[in-house]
Amino acid sequence: MRHQIQAVYFAPDQIEAAVRLGLPACEPLRRFEEWATASGQDWALAVLHRCRALLETDWERAHEDFGAAVRLHAGSGRPWEAARTRLAFGERLRRERDKGSARPHLRAAWETFERLGARPWAERARTELRATGDTSSPAAPAEVLSALSPQELQIVRLAAKGLTNREIGAQLFLSPKTVSYHLYRAFPKLNVASRAQLAGLDLS
Structure with missing residues (x-):
């Protein structure tokens, strides 16, 4: 059976x-x-x-x-x-x-x-x-973005552009360790496992 x-x-x-x-x-x-x-x-x-x-x-x-x-x-x-x-x-x-x-x-x-x-x-x-000629990125659902804190959203947007933790920290006056912590918290909310996957999302 x-x-x-x-x-x-x-x-x-x-x-x-x-x-x-x-x-x-x-x-x-x-x-x-x-x-x-x-x-x-x-x-x-x-x-x-x-x-x-x-x-x-x-x-x-x-x-x-x-x-x-x-x-x-x-x-x-x-x-x-x-x-x-x-x-x-x-x-x-x-x-x-x-x-x-x-x-x-x-x-x-x-x-x-x-x-x-x-x-x-x-x-x-x-x-x-x-x-088909479409090169745009998929939009992250609004309810997913709303689950991020304002700082998490800032950080993931910068990370999606390819900035390192040190570069993000310099812009936001945070330590690289703090940036890493926020990314660690944000990834599960966005259902991604790496920075490379962030680049495939429209976080606007």
Whole structure:
């Protein structure tokens, strides 16, 4: 039974991998389709639509499936799966040379992956977004910035520009140790783990 559940759970990953390798994926699609339909859960049905869209060669049908997936994801409580769907949709739109429509999906995926700390996925979404001509940074949610103290916000903004702790301290009349302490407190609030990740956020 456990192996059956795992086989269903990993079916979407198998399908996406097969698509990228140009291999058939009828069996994992059938397996996941049976389970998702029986479950009746919105998030599962959304992933099913995503899988169908990935395998669909007809663009209009793929567009319909992606659209249905995005709608079902809304409010489903599965931001990870919703971001994967947005990323796949954006990638397909970009390949179809519809860059304007691809950008909002890719940006939504990027921001969600960043918030979840999924760095490889965030980089993938950012690469796709840049390929559409969008080189801006994702905005940090207002509620996240409001969680920072005024001094923390000052410090992270300077750190995001590439200033060292010593340089930040010189500007704000603080010791490098105090700057380091404030960054240590601010990083978890921004869901980042390094100064390099700060550069990927719009802290304005």
